[in-house]
Amino acid sequence: MQFYLNGYRPGDPFIEEPHPSVADRPDGLPDEVDVLIVGCGPAGLVLAAQLANFPDIRTMVIDRRDGPLEVGQADGVACRTVEMFEAFGLADQLVAEGYWVNEVSFWRPDPEDRTRITRTGRIQDVEDGLSEFPHVIVNQARMLAYLRDHMERSASRLEPFYGLHASGLTIDSDSSAEHPVTVTLQHLENFQETGRTSTVRAKYVVGCDGSRSGVRSAIGRELVGDPMNQSWGVMDVLAVTDFPDIRLKSAILSANQGNLLIIPREGGYLVRLYIELDQVSDREMLDNRSVTPEKLAAVANRVLHPYTLEVKDVGWWSVYEIGQRLCDKFDDVPAEETGSRVPRVFIAGDACHTHSAKAGQGMNVSMADAWNLGWKLGAVLRGTARPELLDTYSAERQVIAQELIDFDREFARMFSAPPKESGEEEGEGVDPAEFQRYFAAQGRFTAGVATRYAPSVITAGTQFQHLAEGFPVGMRFHSAPVVRLADAKPVQLGHAARADGAWRIYVFADRSDPTSLDSGARALCDFLGSEKSPITRHTPAGADPDSLIDVRAVFQQNHRDLAVEAMPPVLLPRKGTFGLIDYEKVFCPDPAGDDVFDLRGIDRETGCMVVVRPDQYVAHVLPLDGHEELADFLSGVLTDAR
Numbered sequence: 001m002q003f004y005l006n007g008y009r010p011g012d013p014f015i016e017e018p019h020p021s022v023a024d025r026p027d028g029l030p031d032e033v034d035v036l037i038v039g040c041g042p043a044g045l046v047l048a049a050q051l052a053n054f055p056d057i058r059t060m061v062i063d064r065r066d067g068p069l070e071v072g073q074a075d076g077v078a079c080r081t082v083e084m085f086e087a088f089g090l091a092d093q094l095v096a097e098g099y100w101v102n103e104v105s106f107w108r109p110d111p112e113d114r115t116r117i118t119r120t121g122r123i124q125d126v127e128d129g130l131s132e133f134p135h136v137i138v139n140q141a142r143m144l145a146y147l148r149d150h151m152e153r154s155a156s157r158l159e160p161f162y163g164l165h166a167s168g169l170t171i172d173s174d175s176s177a178e179h180p181v182t183v184t185l186q187h188l189e190n191f192q193e194t195g196r197t198s199t200v201r202a203k204y205v206v207g208c209d210g211s212r213s214g215v216r217s218a219i220g221r222e223l224v225g226d227p228m229n230q231s232w233g234v235m236d237v238l239a240v241t242d243f244p245d246i247r248l249k250s251a252i253l254s255a256n257q258g259n260l261l262i263i264p265r266e267g268g269y270l271v272r273l274y275i276e277l278d279q280v281s282d283r284e285m286l287d288n289r290s291v292t293p294e295k296l297a298a299v300a301n302r303v304l305h306p307y308t309l310e311v312k313d314v315g316w317w318s319v320y321e322i323g324q325r326l327c328d329k330f331d332d333v334p335a336e337e338t339g340s341r342v343p344r345v346f347i348a349g350d351a352c353h354t355h356s357a358k359a360g361q362g363m364n365v366s367m368a369d370a371w372n373l374g375w376k377l378g379a380v381l382r383g384t385a386r387p388e389l390l391d392t393y394s395a396e397r398q399v400i401a402q403e404l405i406d407f408d409r410e411f412a413r414m415f416s417a418p419p420k421e422s423g424e425e426e427g428e429g430v431d432p433a434e435f436q437r438y439f440a441a442q443g444r445f446t447a448g449v450a451t452r453y454a455p456s457v458i459t460a461g462t463q464f465q466h467l468a469e470g471f472p473v474g475m476r477f478h479s480a481p482v483v484r485l486a487d488a489k490p491v492q493l494g495h496a497a498r499a500d501g502a503w504r505i506y507v508f509a510d511r512s513d514p515t516s517l518d519s520g521a522r523a524l525c526d527f528l529g530s531e532k533s534p535i536t537r538h539t540p541a542g543a544d545p546d547s548l549i550d551v552r553a554v555f556q557q558n559h560r561d562l563a564v565e566a567m568p569p570v571l572l573p574r575k576g577t578f579g580l581i582d583y584e585k586v587f588c589p590d591p592a593g594d595d596v597f598d599l600r601g602i603d604r605e606t607g608c609m610v611v612v613r614p615d616q617y618v619a620h621v622l623p624l625d626g627h628e629e630l631a632d633f634l635s636g637v638l639t640d641a642r
Contacts, residue, residue: 001498006576018055019055032202033059033202034203035051035058035204036062036204037205038166038205039063039210039349040061040063040068040144040162043370044061044348046374047206049088049147050371052154052156052158055154055155057382061160062160064163064191065162066189068145072315072316073140076135076364077135078361078364079447079448080476082094083131084368099138101136103124104123105119105121105251106120106123107120107245107251107253108253108419115255116305116306117303117304119244123440132481135447140363164185164186167185167197168183168218169182170182171344178203179201180203180344181202181205204344205345206347207346208347208348208366210350210351211350213347215347216347216352219345221328225324225326230323230356231319234317235314237297239311240309241310242308243262246262247268247271248262248264249261249262250262252304253435254419255419257302257303258278259276261415293311324408324409326353326354327347327351327398329394329398330352331343331346331390331391333391339391342387343390349369349370350366352401353365372396373397374615376393379614384501384639385638392458395456411442413430449478451475453475453617457636457637458613460619461473464621468508468600468603468621471621473620477494478600479492482554482596483588483589483591488559490592497616501548501614505549506554507525508597509624514567520624520625521553521555521607524627525551525568526568528551529568533570534630534635534638538635545575551571552586553585553586554587554596554597556604557588558588558589562586606623608624609626611633619633620633
């Protein structure tokens with residue numbers, strides 16, 4: 001991470017200088033804001049953390065709780081989510097604290113005695129090379145604390161307001177209104193109404209307020225889908241057991257006693273149990289709402305036979321019903337009016353899609369919703385992108401949510417179905433071996449890296465995909481090891497991307513010497529540094545040259561064979577108050593590891609450029625001489641700053 005751009009100052013360099021607007025904020029609740037975020041869960045705080053990086057945008061975050069979440073709820077953090085946290089500078093902390101899910105074990109009824117369970121296999125959780133980060137388990141409350149810390153350290157000094165419930169929302173039909181959304185806030189104490197209310201006017205409102213979302217209801221959307229007909233208990237416990245895989249993620253299917261998912265937790269001792277409650281055997285306690293941790297432990301022991309588990313302490317527990325439900329659109333604009341007016345109210349996370357917890361996707365997909373929306377709101381509010389950009393949020397994320405619903409429906413069915421004997425043809429159950437194969441086959445989906453956005457104004461077609469087979473257009477930019485030219489530091493190329501709202505152009509050079517006249521990379525860099533460049537056209541006056549379009553280059557030569565001073569000016573931009581040179585734009589293959597050109601299928605003869613969106617998804621692959629195509633593509637999204 002870079003700092004001291006505008007002058008050295010002592011103390012923690014990760015705490016930014018407060019933006020001048022911070023001193024001008026009124027005490028108490030503001031009357032008007034740019035963005036009002038309802039809900040401090042995963043989606044709400046990822047969105048808030050992204051907008052906190054734009055201190056000139058007035059953001060307000062509210063939650064009906066009296067304070068931050070302390071325990072419980074979601075825990076699985078997919079590889080893609082850790083990659084996203086790296087953009088906030090939070091991945092190291094997350095990975096250091098979390099439990100790493102390295103392998104998954106599968107258990108089924110013993111064919112010799114179906115009252116007992118036996119292990120059928122172990123598989124690697126994440127395939128090699130899928131991500132530079134692991135799949136980890138961290139308490140949701142800790143992840144939210146990381147995000148709040150990031151917000152508080154940012155130049156915006158953004159902090160949530162607690163004890164507020166959005167009880168009413170209206171949208172002004174006058175399209176010229178600067179703050180067209182009015183939200184009524186009820187003041188709460190311990191979730192009880194105090195009789196006090198306030199109103200806030202906003203340019204945009206985002207409902208991250210869960211499956212019972214009031215924001216969703218206010219814009220006339222509803223969750224539609226399968227009924228919730230499966231009940232699961234979940235609890236975090238400290239336990240003594242003779243079950244041998246207690247420190248492995250384990251899927252356990254018993255013959256007729258239910259099913260169990262074991263998720264080891266961070267710290268080496270804690271473990272989470274997802275316990276299926278049988279609609280027959282456990283019907284009485286479900287109907288009477290008499291579930292207790294002791295009863296859940298008894299069900300777990302029933303499933304684990306012949307092994308036993310003695311619960312010593314319960315950190316958190318709950319019972320939930322699952323179903324797959326989805327909204328048809330994630331904003332306030334009717335489908336037939338999309339494109340004719342700008343959406344003003346959005347929903348994200350559980351407010352627009354609900355599903356089971358067993359595949360570990362809920363929190364991750366909710367955060368991805370916010371990651372998709374945050375940079376778009378920031379770009380439109382700062383005037384660097386056209387308002388039509390906001391239409392792409394619902395278009396992109398609703399499709400992904402539908403894919404999740406379809407996956408979760410099948411995953412939940414297979415997990416809850418009674419296990420058949422291996423090779424048994426008849427019956428309604430599931431062969432445990434088939435379930436294990438399905439789990440392995442869906443590894444990329446559960447790791448969060450299977451998302452692929454369809455062609456749109458911000459995602460091009462695949463005409464030049466052959467130039468970079470390993471960077472599929474519409475999918476996340478898959479990082480790779482490289483060496484930074486200026487200081488010979490081995491780094492991950494993808495970690496150059498911060499959550500700063502900038503587009504990135506990665507120039508993968510051709511074979512030519514970058515100083516020679518026949519170098520396609522050099523010609524592209526000269527274009528990008530010229531008056532005809534999209535950088536010149538779209539970057540706001542007075543902003544740093546890489547603040548909107550950040551150019552990085554990867555050359556094929558060894559880092560000791562290139563001269564820093566010979567690099568083109570666009571790769572040595574002058575920035576900040578003192579016009580300091582940024583030396584962190586140029587990279588070379590890692591001589592001690594895999595070559596990025598080979599890893600990502602880059603055409604060595606011709607090279608190429610890979611255009612990446614602010615949320616780290618590949619927007620376009622173009623040849624190095626595709627200067628006009630690049631300019632045309634970016635002009636379709638970004639405003640002309642001239």
